[in-house]
Amino acid sequence: MNSHNHLVIMAGGKGSRFWPLSSEECPKQFLDVTGCGHTMIQNTLARFEGIVPKENVWVVTLAQYAALVHEQLPEVPEQNLLFEPCGRNTAPCICYASWKIKHRDPRANVVVTPSDHHVEDVAAFRTAITEALEYAAETDAMVTLGMKATRPETGYGYIKADLSYASSRRKSIYRVDAFTEKPDFEKAKTYCAQNNYFWNAGIFVWSVSTVVNAFRVYAPALSRIFEGLMDIYGTPAEQARIDKVYPTCENISVDYAIMEKAEEFFVRPSDFGWSDLGSWSSLREKLPHDERGNATVGSDVALYDTHNCIVHTAGARKVVVQGLDGYVISEKDGVLLICKLSEEQRIKLFH
Amino acid sequence: MNSHNHLVIMAGGKGSRFWPLSSEECPKQFLDVTGCGHTMIQNTLARFEGIVPKENVWVVTLAQYAALVHEQLPEVPEQNLLFEPCGRNTAPCICYASWKIKHRDPRANVVVTPSDHHVEDVAAFRTAITEALEYAAETDAMVTLGMKATRPETGYGYIKADLSYASSRRKSIYRVDAFTEKPDFEKAKTYCAQNNYFWNAGIFVWSVSTVVNAFRVYAPALSRIFEGLMDIYGTPAEQARIDKVYPTCENISVDYAIMEKAEEFFVRPSDFGWSDLGSWSSLREKLPHDERGNATVGSDVALYDTHNCIVHTAGARKVVVQGLDGYVISEKDGVLLICKLSEEQRIKLFH
Numbered sequence: 001m002n003s004h005n006h007l008v009i010m011a012g013g014k015g016s017r018f019w020p021l022s023s024e025e026c027p028k029q030f031l032d033v034t035g036c037g038h039t040m041i042q043n044t045l046a047r048f049e050g051i052v053p054k055e056n057v058w059v060v061t062l063a064q065y066a067a068l069v070h071e072q073l074p075e076v077p078e079q080n081l082l083f084e085p086c087g088r089n090t091a092p093c094i095c096y097a098s099w100k101i102k103h104r105d106p107r108a109n110v111v112v113t114p115s116d117h118h119v120e121d122v123a124a125f126r127t128a129i130t131e132a133l134e135y136a137a138e139t140d141a142m143v144t145l146g147m148k149a150t151r152p153e154t155g156y157g158y159i160k161a162d163l164s165y166a167s168s169r170r171k172s173i174y175r176v177d178a179f180t181e182k183p184d185f186e187k188a189k190t191y192c193a194q195n196n197y198f199w200n201a202g203i204f205v206w207s208v209s210t211v212v213n214a215f216r217v218y219a220p221a222l223s224r225i226f227e228g229l230m231d232i233y234g235t236p237a238e239q240a241r242i243d244k245v246y247p248t249c250e251n252i253s254v255d256y257a258i259m260e261k262a263e264e265f266f267v268r269p270s271d272f273g274w275s276d277l278g279s280w281s282s283l284r285e286k287l288p289h290d291e292r293g294n295a296t297v298g299s300d301v302a303l304y305d306t307h308n309c310i311v312h313t314a315g316a317r318k319v320v321v322q323g324l325d326g327y328v329i330s331e332k333d334g335v336l337l338i339c340k341l342s343e344e345q346r347i348k349l350f351h
Numbered sequence: 352m353n354s355h356n357h358l359v360i361m362a363g364g365k366g367s368r369f370w371p372l373s374s375e376e377c378p379k380q381f382l383d384v385t386g387c388g389h390t391m392i393q394n395t396l397a398r399f400e401g402i403v404p405k406e407n408v409w410v411v412t413l414a415q416y417a418a419l420v421h422e423q424l425p426e427v428p429e430q431n432l433l434f435e436p437c438g439r440n441t442a443p444c445i446c447y448a449s450w451k452i453k454h455r456d457p458r459a460n461v462v463v464t465p466s467d468h469h470v471e472d473v474a475a476f477r478t479a480i481t482e483a484l485e486y487a488a489e490t491d492a493m494v495t496l497g498m499k500a501t502r503p504e505t506g507y508g509y510i511k512a513d514l515s516y517a518s519s520r521r522k523s524i525y526r527v528d529a530f531t532e533k534p535d536f537e538k539a540k541t542y543c544a545q546n547n548y549f550w551n552a553g554i555f556v557w558s559v560s561t562v563v564n565a566f567r568v569y570a571p572a573l574s575r576i577f578e579g580l581m582d583i584y585g586t587p588a589e590q591a592r593i594d595k596v597y598p599t600c601e602n603i604s605v606d607y608a609i610m611e612k613a614e615e616f617f618v619r620p621s622d623f624g625w626s627d628l629g630s631w632s633s634l635r636e637k638l639p640h641d642e643r644g645n646a647t648v649g650s651d652v653a654l655y656d657t658h659n660c661i662v663h664t665a666g667a668r669k670v671v672v673q674g675l676d677g678y679v680i681s682e683k684d685g686v687l688l689i690c691k692l693s694e695e696q697r698i699k700l701f702h
Contacts, residue, residue, distance in 0.1 A: 020669070302701065305694075317685040318371070320701045322694055323678075331687060334668040338680065338689060343656075343673055350653065350671045 005133055006108045006208070007052040008097040011041055011061040011069065011115040012084055016348045017279055020335035021312055023351075029116035030068045033277060034287060035297030035312075039072050040277075041115040047122055051129055052111070058082060058101065059115075060093045079234065085243040090202075091222060091257035092249035096242070098211045099226040103233040108208040109137045112254075117201065118286055120273025128270040132205035135170050135266070142214065143173060143205040144259070146198025146267040147274045152188035155278055157181055157200040157255065161267045176265040179255060198267060201274055204254070211258075219257040222249060280328040281341050284310035298331075310341070356484055357459045357559070358403040359448040362392055362412040362420065362466035363438050367699045368630055371686035372663055374702075380467035381419045384628060385638060386648030386663075390423050391628075392466040398473055402480055403462065409433060409452065410466075411444045430585065436594040441553075442573060442608035443600035447593070449562045450577040454584040459559040460488045463605075468552065469637055471624025479621040483556035486521045486617070493565065494524060494556040495610070497549025497618040498625045503539035506629055508532055508551040508606065512618045527616040530606060549618060552625050555605070562609075570608045573600060631679040632692050635661035649682075661692070 015028040022028045029041045038046070045057065057076045059069055063083040069076070082097060094112055101108045111129060119125045132143040146159045160177040179200065183191060191197035206214075215223035225245050232238050250257075259265060275286050287295035287310070294303055298313035304322040313319050314332040321329060328344060330337045339347060366379040373379045380392045389397070396408060408427050410420055414434040420427070433448060445463055452459045462480060470476045483494040497510045511528040530551065534542060542548035557565075566574035576596050583589050601608075610616060626637050638646035638661070645654055649664035655673040664670050665683040672680060679695060681688045690698060 020671075304697070304701070313687070315685060316687050318702075319687045320371075320690070321688075322690040322697070322701070324689065327674075329687075329689065334666060336664070336667050336670045336680075336682060336687065337673075338675065339671070339673040346655070346673065350655070350673070351669075 001050060001053060002109065002133070002137070003053060003056075004105060004107045004109055004137070005052045006056040006058065006101050006105065006110045007045075007048050008094065008101070008110060008112045009041065009044055009057065009059045009115045010090060010093055010112065011059055011065065012087055012093060013114075013116060014062075014087070015116065016351070017344070018283075018330075019347055019351050020332045020337050021314060021330050026068065027065075027116075028277070029114075030065065030072060033116075033283060033297075033312075034118065040117070041069075042072055043119075044113060044115050044117070045073055045076070047119060047125055048111070048129070051126060051133070055080070056105070056108070058097050060084060060097050062087060083239065083242070085246050088246060088249045088251045090254040091219060091252045092225075092246065094204075094211070094254050095215050095219070095222050095226050095249075096246075098208055098215065099223075099230065100233055102208045102212055103230055106208065109133050110204075110206055110208050110211065112204040114202050114276070116277065118273075118275045118277045120286075122272070124270065124272035128268050128272065129203075129205065131170060131172055132268045135173055135268075136205045136207050136210070140210045140213075141173075141206070141264060141266045142210060142258075142262055143266045143268055144176070145201050145203045145205075145270045147201050148269060148271040149192050149197050149199050152185060152192040153199065154182055154185055154188050156276070158183065158188075158191050159198045159200050159267050161196045161198060161269065163196045170268075173266050173268050176267050179260050179265075198269055199274075200255075201276070205268075214258050214262055218261045219250075219252075222252075222257065225249060280310050280312075280330070280339075280344050280347075283312075284308075284328075284341070308341070352401060352404060353460065353484070353488070354404060354407075355456060355458045355460055355488070356403045357407040357409065357452050357456065357461045358396075358399050359445065359452070359461060359463045360392065360395055360408065360410045360466045361441060361444055361463065362410055362416065363435055363444060364465075364467060365413075365438070366467065367702070368695070369634075369681075370698055370702045371683045371688050372665060372681050377419065378416075378467075379628070380465075381416065381423060384467075384634060384648075384663075385469065391468070392420075393423055394470075395464060395466050395468070396424055396427070398470060398476055399462070399480070402477060402484070406431070407456070407459070409448050411435060411448050413438060434590065434593070436597050439597060439600045439602045441605040442570060442603045443576075443597065445555075445562070445605050446566050446570065446573050446577050446600075447597075449559055449566065450574075450581065451584055453559045453563055454581055457559065460484050461555075461557055461559050461562065463555040465553050465627070467628065469624075469626045469628045471637075473623070475621065475623035479619050479623065480554075480556065482521060482523055483619045486524050486619075487556045487558050487561070491561045491564075492524075492557070492615060492617045493561060493609075493613055494617045494619055495527070496552055496554045496556075496621045498552050499620060499622040500543045500548050500550050503536060503543045504550065505533055505536055505539050507627070509534065509539075509542050510549045510551050510618050512547045512549060512620065514547045521619075524617050524619050527618050530611050530616075549620055550625075551606070552621075552627070556619075565609050565613055569612045570601075570603075573603075573608065576600060631661050631663075631681070631695050631698075634663075635659075635679075635692070659692070 293308040644659040
C-alpha cells in the first residue's frame, strides 16, 4: 500500500430522489439503500481497503452531517473531516481538499470519489483504481474511470476516448478526446453503439501537485482562495475562515472548472457493475429480482399479483402488496410513498 | 328513561377483514375505523344515551378483550361485563345475557346490538329503538330493526315484512313474513325492487321474559344451561362455571336458533344510514369522499392521480400516493397493506 495514496470522499449531497428513504436530514450516502447492512458511504470507504491508509482518508461534507460521518466512519481521523458551511458543487470541494492534502503530503496521489454510488465487482474496481493511482503517480496525468456504456442512458455524462492512443506506460489507459454532457436519447444510442464512449462516473485520480496546478491554471480565483489558507490549515482558526470564504466560491462542478478545459485527461475504461443509483428505478435494476421483476428491501414483504415493483421498507414490520405493476413502495419512520416508477421524477415535488 | 331498559352489546367478534387495521388482538369494534375520534363500541354505547341507564348496559365479549372493554367503556359496571371463554356465535351469547338480566331485573326490556356497526342518523336510530322498546314492553313481541334496502346487497340477510299487517299499537311496526338468508345477486335485485324487504341489521328488541320463553321453546338445551346457573349469577363462582359450560353450548346464531322459528316476530322499518362496515369498500362508501372518490383517514395524506381509493393510516406520519385507482392502503403499527378493493376478500389470507 503506497503511503502517499489519499482518498477524498465527497459526501455533501442532499439527494431527494429516494424520499422518503432519504431526506435532507439523512441523505442517500448515509443510508443502507441496498439493504446490504452497510450505508453507501461505508461501502465507498470499504472499497479502498488495502489501497489507501485510513489516515489518508478525507471526507468533505456539509457541517450538518458531521454527526452522521462520525458515527458511520469512526475510523476516519477527526482532522481529516472537512466541513462545508454550504454546498458549492464539486469544484470548491475538491479544491479545498486538494490544498489540505498538499499541506499535509505534497507527494500525495489522490482518488476523488462520490459517496453514494454502487459498485458490484469490488475486485475489478480495486484493479482499476490501483492502475490509475500508479499511472497518476508516475505522470502528470489526470485520470477518470470510464464505465462501459451498456445502454443508451440519458442521465449520465459521457467520455469519448481516443482508443488509438493508449498510454505507453499503461495499455489500459487512454487519452480523452472529449467530455460530453448528458445526451438526448438519440445521441445516447449512437454513443452506445460505438466502443469509444464511456459513462463518466465522477471518479478522478491524480497527484495532488497535478490537480493543484490544474486549479491554478483553469480556476485561478478558486485556487487562490484555498492556497491563501495554507498557513491556517490544521490550526484552530481553520473552520472559521472556511465558513467565511466558502460562500464566496463559485458554485461550479469540477467537470466545468477543470475536466472540460484540461488537455491532458485520461480514461481508464472499466466494467465493475457501476451505478449512481440515481433513482428508484435504477435501484430496482441493481437489486436481485424475483421471477416477476420485483426487488425488495425489508424484513417481511409479501407480494401477490405484483410485477416490476421496488418495495423498500426501513422500519415496517410487515408489508403486503397485491396487484401493482411498476411502482415504488417506500416506507421510512412512518412516512409512506406509493408512486409509479414512470412518474418518479415527480417524487421531489411530493414532500 | 325507562329504568327497565337494558342494552346487550355483543363484542366478541374477531373480524379480520380490516387487517392490518384490525387484528385478533384488537378487532374492529375496539377501533376508530371511521377516524371520528371514538371506537365502534364507544359509538355503539353512545347511541343509547338517554334510552338505557348505564347500570343496565351489558357487554358480552371474549375474555381476551376484557382490558379493551374496561379501557374503552369505563362507565359500564364491572359486574355487567360477561366474558365468554370461547366464541359460540350469537345464540349462546344472547341466551347467557338474557338469563343474567332476568336474574337482575325480571321486568327488563332489552335491546341486543352488534358492537361494530355504523349509524349515520343517530336521532332516527333513537326514535326507532325507543318505539321498538315501548312496543316490546307492552306486548310479547320480538322486534328487529329492518333497514330500507337501497341496493341489491348480497352480503346481508333480508327480512320480508307483511306491510298489510301493521301493529294496532304501533303503525310503524309490522309483522315479519319471513327471514331470508343472504341472497344471490338476482334475488337481491328482486328484493330490492319490492318495498317489503329489509336488511337484517342484527338489532333485536324484546322483553326479557319474552326472549327467555323463546329460548325455552326453540332452544331448550341452550336455555337449560343458563337457566341452570340462576343460583350462581353474581357470585364468585360464576365465571368458573361459565368457563366450564360455555364450550358445551351449540355454536349457533340467534337467527337460526330463534328468529326463523318464532311465529310472532315484528320488524320496525328504519332508515338511519346503517352499515355493518363489513369491508374496506363499504368503509370507503360511508366515509366522505374527495371529488375523485377517495376516502382518507389519517393525519397527513396526499393523493396524486389517485381515484376511488381508501387510505387508512393509524400511525403513519405522512402518506403520499400517486397513480392508484380502486385500492385500499392501510397502515397500522408498522404493518402495511396495499390491495385492490376488487380483491379485498383475499385480505384474510394475507396475514
